[in-house]
Amino acid sequence: MAKVKVYIKNKKGVLDxxxxxxxxxxxxxxxxxxxxxxxxxxxxxxxxxxxxxxxxKEQTIEMCNKLLANPVIEEYTFKIE
Amino acid sequence: MAKVKVYIKNKKGVLDxxxxxxxxxxxxxxxxxxxxxxxxxxxxxxxxxxxxxxxxKEQTIEMCNKLLANPVIEEYTFKIE
Incomplete structure (x- = not known):
């Protein structure tokens, strides 16, 4: 299995x-x-x-945009190992 | 400023x-x-x-154990850049 690690944080300028x-x-x-x-x-x-x-990579981006992150206020990066 | 990134997750065996x-x-x-x-x-x-x-490194470990993570059920890793 390939391990995927996703990091999500608020965009710059969004209060935390x-x-x-x-x-x-x-x-x-x-x-x-x-x-x-x-x-x-x-x-x-x-x-x-x-x-x-x-x-x-494609599937991870799709999943982030649809469910894992809120692209309006959050940004994400990920790494596939 | 040195940037520190801390990743915290439940220990293996702890339900998530x-x-x-x-x-x-x-x-x-x-x-x-x-x-x-x-x-x-x-x-x-x-x-x-x-x-x-x-x-x-020392300070980050101390902060993780005291406040950021719950060492009973969580494990953490960090990276100083």
Whole structure:
């Protein structure tokens, strides 16, 4: 099986309240040097080996756009291993 | 600033209901070849350049254990760029 790893985060300019909250929590735990915390999602799944790398890439992009990410406010990158 | 990327996912053997749900959703969208979907968190933040790589690594591990991840059920990996 080919392993696919997808990383999703909010686009630049889209507020990330969860990240801000965790950043403040870190500051109050005395890690005051942490900046620009952004939190997103990480997904991994497997696709059959018989798919070519091209097909796997195509299918992953389709799945991201249709279900995994919200392309209006999120951006994604992925890696096929 | 040094960029740190942290990837958190449930340990092997810990159920991942969110992943299961997304996997079923993909199957019903006709991506039936997707298997072993696991969903976790992805975080990125910046640390000052004046920290040595060693110190940055140490601080990230500390922050993960104290706040970012739940070491009982989650495992994390990170990368400092």
């Amino acid at each position: 309240p969860q990240g801000k909250t965790v950043e403040s929590a870190l500051h109050s735990l005395n890690y005051k040097n942490v900046e620009n915390m952004r939190i997103g999602k990480y997904m991994e799944f497997e696709l059959p080996d018989k798919l070519t790398k091209e097909k796997a | 209901p969110q992943g299961k749900t997304v996997e079923s959703a993909l199957h019903s969208l006709n991506y039936k070849n997707v298997e072993n979907m696991r969903i976790g968190k992805y975080m990125e933040f910046e640390l000052p350049d004046k920290l040595t790589k060693e110190k940055a």
